[in-house]
Amino acid sequence: MTIVDARGLEPPEPFERAMEALAELQPGQQFTLLLDRMPHPLLRMLDRDGYRNEVNIRDDGAVEILIGRP
Template identity: 40%
Template sequence: MKILDNRGLEPPAPMMRTLKNLDKMKKGEKLAIINDRRPMFLYEELDERGYLHETEPQEDGSFKITITKTGD
């Protein structure tokens, strides 16, 4: 599983970076991203594409979101 650290980036950079990486992945692959905040607009895009996602708050206040590429 690839991990993408988006901390310190201003919106919409984390979302654009995440979607670009997902576009290169195959169905069934997973991508974990670490963001400074909950990516509310990204959730909408992931739901629209039919991707599975799970969010885990981290001790430092960031959020780890594990995305499984499904659908397409």
């Protein structure tokens, strides 16, 4: 599984990296996105466009999002 680690990056770089990974996803594929904070605009976009997403806050405080293409 692909992991996109965007922790420590300044906006809009985490969003841009997520968009690049989304553009490469084929139907049925998924990737994990790691961030320093909750990406509310990205989550709204994923919901709007029908992408599966599952958010988990790790023990170290990182936000881990599993994103899948239907």
